Amino acid sequence: MPDSLPPCLPRFPGRMRPLAARFRQREATIAVIGLGYVGLPLILALVEAGFHAIGLDADPGRLADLAAGHSPFRQIASGEVLAALRTNRLRLTGEGGALAEADAILVCVPTPLGPHREPDLSAVESATRLIAAHLRPGQLVILESTSFPGTTRGVMQPLLEQSGLRCGQDFFLAHAPEREDPGNAQHRTASIPRVIGGTDPASLDLALALYGAFVAHTVPVASADVAEAVKLTENTFRAVNIALMNELKLVFEPMGIDIWEVIEAARTKPFGYMPFFPGPGLGGHCIPVDPHYLTWQARAHGVATRFIDLASEINAAMPRHVLDRLAEALDRQQGRGLRGSRILVIGLGYKRNLEDLRHSPALVLMEMLEARGAEVLHLDPLVPVIPPQPDHPGLVGRRGIAPGPEALAGIQAGLIVTDHDGIDYAGLVAALPLLVDTRNACARLGLTGPHIVKA
Incomplete structure (x- = not known):
């Protein structure tokens, strides 16, 4: 990105510059971990926007159905899956090694409650360890799963840094809480504004470059913690009013x-x-x-x-x-x-x-x-x-x-x-x-x- 860009646009130093350019030009490869109610519409939106995408899921049956062009969800037409497959830009796999090929990895795994109504982050931790095993310099990792403030920074970052790579220097980490509303045909993935918070300024700028290439509007916030708090506030607001x-x-x-x-x-x-x-x-x-x-x-x-x-x-x-x-x-x-x-x-x-x-x-x-x-x-x-x-x-x-x-x-x-x-x-x-x-x-x-x- 040339230095003559207006000051309102982020400036990307070093290895960030070509990565940001690939995001903006939709030439990057994006991996999505978890192809459920959140991950599947997300990866379809990425492919529709022109990205190459790798869909990773632990359920062999779901992968087989998707590979055959069958959607597991009523609100996502099988025709949308078939259209993505026909572009030859969608690859489905259960192998974690494919993550090394991705420029960005988006985590969309369940975050349920435990037996005593405590957060169960086992799926997030498992996905993060899988990423860490294949993490390479220059990758962007984004958590979309809903969790309490501090999860991206305090749970994912230490696990990723066990690879020996440093967040904000070697790899980048952000939180962009999912905003899917299953069954809502009016508001689809690409049309819903996305809140994005980074663990550092460089991570935020890269995440904005990525999401800005396939969603209508991005909303940057001060940190990943704030982004996590936004999602909890949205749903707590609904629960209290109900x-x-x-x-x-x-x-x-x-x-x-x-x-x-x-x-x-x-x-x-x-x-x-x-x-x-x-x-x-x-x-x-x-x-x-x-x-x-x-x-x-x-x-x-x-x-x-x-x-x-x-x-x-x-x-x-x-x-x-x-x-x-x-x-x-x-x-x-x-x-x-x-x-x-x-x-x-x-x-x-x-x-x-x-x-x-x-x-x-x-x-x-x-x-x-x-x-x-x-x-x-x-x-x-x-x-x-x-x-x-x-x-x-x-x-x-x-x-x-x-x-x-x-x-x-x-x-x-x-x-x-x-x-x-x-x-x-x-x-x-x-x-x-x-x-x-x-x-x-x-x-x-x-x-x-x-x-x-x-x-």
């Missing part, structure tokens, strides 16, 4: 006030209000997890997180509230309890129109219902069979019922947990003697009746 709506639902119910009508009216205000919605509990890989990363780190610094902890308690209590509302409705309308009743759980995914079951409240409710003696069936057009679930091993392999009047005969109540499109809600209203709706799905469709209960 908890507020859940609590207001509990407040308004005995007053005979419909929280959904309140929200719809409140959102007409053009300033000072943002709509959030109640539900049967939190699900997914972010909102139920990320606040715990923040509170864990806060405790390590001697800081209490009373507000966040209270929100977590409220959200975690919602499945119990739903179960109580279902039991009350059964008793009031049919004179029976949960024990011995056949209950149909409708919608298993944690989010509308997704098959993702991670932390889904539907699975929690199924287990709670069975613990109360109910016979539980389920209906979800996206999940015909419940796949392996580490937290719910007793539900694995359960096959959903086929929609239709015959299958619904003899069911005492339906429980709408996730309001997928493509479900015949009118048919459910007509066939079931009781329908408990946690998502306001029936009202949105104009379906009414004394046997429809909101929870």
Whole structure:
């Protein structure tokens, strides 16, 4: 990059200069570790932008499916995978040695919670050790996985420097938290602004050069720690506001006030209000997890997180509230309890129109219902069979019922947990003697009746 560049642009000394140029000209090779809900759309965006990309995943089955042009996720069309393969710029592998060929390595591995709700960074640490084993001078490493402030600098950097290379001199390290919203066709990887923080100025400038070549807008921040804090703030904000709506639902119910009508009216205000919605509990890989990363780190610094902890308690209590509302409705309308009743759980995914079951409240409710003696069936057009679930091993392999009047005969109540499109809600209203709706799905469709209960 010539020295005559305007001062607003970063200046790249030494070996950084040709690397930054390859990023900007899309001539670099980029490796992505982890081809899940975050890594797969990321690598497809890189290939579409013109980069050569190496996709690394520990699951041979996923690699085989992708190599055959099959997407493992509904929201990512198989045609997108095929298009990337046909460019001959996408290479899929399970071999860590391929990382040595990359100019930049982006880490998109899971960061779940441990058994005591503590951060589980085992996948990040494993990926970092793999990178360190093949690290060479001049590479840029970026963590996209969500974690607490200090992970990139305090966990990844020491492991990478065990290679004998020095961060900021021999290799470069940054954090760019993923902002994927599975199922959201309006906001795709390349159109979502990306927050980027480096462990040093050189790392930040290189990361900005890379992301600036394939996303619409980059947002530099002072450090990798700040970038990590941004992602936790975004999802904690959502968790707290969902908890507020859940609590207001509990407040308004005995007053005979419909929280959904309140929200719809409140959102007409053009300033000072943002709509959030109640539900049967939190699900997914972010909102139920990320606040715990923040509170864990806060405790390590001697800081209490009373507000966040209270929100977590409220959200975690919602499945119990739903179960109580279902039991009350059964008793009031049919004179029976949960024990011995056949209950149909409708919608298993944690989010509308997704098959993702991670932390889904539907699975929690199924287990709670069975613990109360109910016979539980389920209906979800996206999940015909419940796949392996580490937290719910007793539900694995359960096959959903086929929609239709015959299958619904003899069911005492339906429980709408996730309001997928493509479900015949009118048919459910007509066939079931009781329908408990946690998502306001029936009202949105104009379906009414004394046997429809909101929870």
